[in-house]
Amino acid sequence: MLVRKVASDRDRAAFARLFDALMPRVKAYVLRLGADDASAEEVAQEVMLLMWRKADSFDPARAAVTTWIFTIARNKRIDLLRRERRPAVDPDDPALLPDAPPAADQLVEQANSEERLRTAMRGLPPEQARLIAMAFFEDRSHSAIAAATNLPLGTVKSRIRLAIERLRRSIPD
Amino acid sequence: MPVLQPTHHPADEHLLDYAAGAASEGLALLLATHLTLCPECRRKAAAMEQLGGTLIEELPPAAIAADARERCLALLDAPEPAAESRSAVTAVTNPVSAAPLLPRALRDRVGGDIDTLRWSPVLRGVDQALLVEGPGGARTRLMRIRAGHAVPQHTHRGTEFVCVLAGGFSDLSGHFGRGDVAVSDESVDHQPTADADGDCICLAVTEAPVRLTGRFWRLLNPFVRF
The missing domain is CATH 1.10.10.10 (Winged helix-like DNA-binding domain superfamily/Winged helix DNA-binding domain)
Structure with a gap:
């Protein structure tokens, strides 16, 4: 798991591989939303840096890597290009009403x-x-x-x- | 004490607006509030975010600067900027209890839990605390309706979203308690009344100022910005 290696070992080679796979797609996403090339590159780079800093918050049981990156990219674009704050759900919020834990067979299916x-x-x-x-x-x-x-x-x-x-x-x- | 799950939910199109990142700031705040209190909608929103992930994966990759990776690797050890972004968490000034009334998204916005708020009176029995003002008279605010009081009869110029945080209220469409979301458009003319046993606190997002329709209140429309 590349993200795990980034989180626990601060593994730069693993990060570089994630960068190669994800940077061009995150940039494509921001471009599709109407940003110019320079802004899209800036937003995408910020997303990559957040991936490095927040790698330990990634929970493979909760979401796929691409889903996690999508949410970071979505929020970063709103933040940098729409100049708005993006309110989010904090999974560790004491106010959160917890869900029933998924059954084991559901986790396999999730994959x-x-x-x-x-x-x-x-x-x-x-x-x-x-x-x-x-x-x-x-x-x-x-x-x-x-x-x-x-x-x-x-x-x-x-x-x-x-x-x-x-x-x-x-x-x- | 068992915590009840909400029974009134936002529609799929609202959750999609949120998951895709197209919802206004105020609506996103309201939906993040509901999602914190509603495991069922959280699962739906998570599935929609998963869809976002697969859509990104299917995009043809964009050309990136030749030195993009080198530049990014060089930045990895740079100290994290103090105020990283506008999304950065507002300093929470008041201590938060083990069971806060406000979900995190709202606490970040007001700088603490419900006791941090400064209410201003709007009408008899109704107070508000304004959180976000958007274009065209759109407003996001917390409202407090005193126990047993009614909000004056009104209709809407745009869509109104309300999410209950404490207590409850009733109108023609039923009873709304913690976590429940009420969505009203131009066709809804209602008079929400707070439960008799306690104040009702809710988050309200309106696209445009509401229009008072009761016989007496109608006269106040030019004066009351409600």
Whole structure:
């Protein structure tokens, strides 16, 4: 586990491999959201530095590496480019209402869920996949999507709900 | 004492706005609050974030500067900037109890738990503490409705989101307790009434100022910024 090596051994070679795999994709994500090349490079580099500093907060039982990096990149972009604070859930918050611990077989299933989610995403009807992509890559809330596509708000909501329902059925709870 | 899970939840499209990073700052604060108190929606939001991860993985990689990796490696040992970002945690000035009323996202915003807040009166029996002001009259604030008091009858110019933190209130659509989220749009004309047995404290996010509709309160619309 590369992130584990970064966290526990401060392993630079492991970090460099993560950098090579993730930096170009994080930059691509920020570019897709409309940043210019220099800003996208800056945000992506900040994300890589946070990956180094926060490696010990990564919990493989909770999320895949790409999911973890996505949340860091999303928050960093909001922070640096939208100039807003990104409120987040703190998993160690004493106010948190805890979830029932996942059963052992669910953890095994979790390991395969990335591939299943990808397959389910490819199988979405194009009109649903498009709205999901707009939410993630165009910084548009569902009401802004309705305005941009000239679709009735109710149609946008029902398409999003159908897509989420379908994707959720593909992965373990 | 068993802690009850919320029964009124935000819709999938709201959780998607949050997970994708497209929600406004105020709405993201409200949803982070609900998610802290709702394991069910937390699982949903986590699945949506997982979707974000797979979408990033599928993007064609962008060209990066030739020396990007070298520069980044050189920065690894640099001391962490003191105020790393705007997201950096606000210094929590008041000690927080073992069972804080406010979730972390809100404590970071107000600098402590509920006793840190400075309330200002809005109407009889109703106080508020403003947290975020957005464009077009959008506001995020904590509201305190005294036990048994009602918020004047009102409708909405945009969508209003309310998440209960303490006590509870009722309106035509039911009863709302800790963690519950009520979403009201232009079509909802309601008069939320706090439970009789204690003050109701909630986080409210409004896209635009609400419009008072009761016979008496309507006259106050030009004067009360509520």
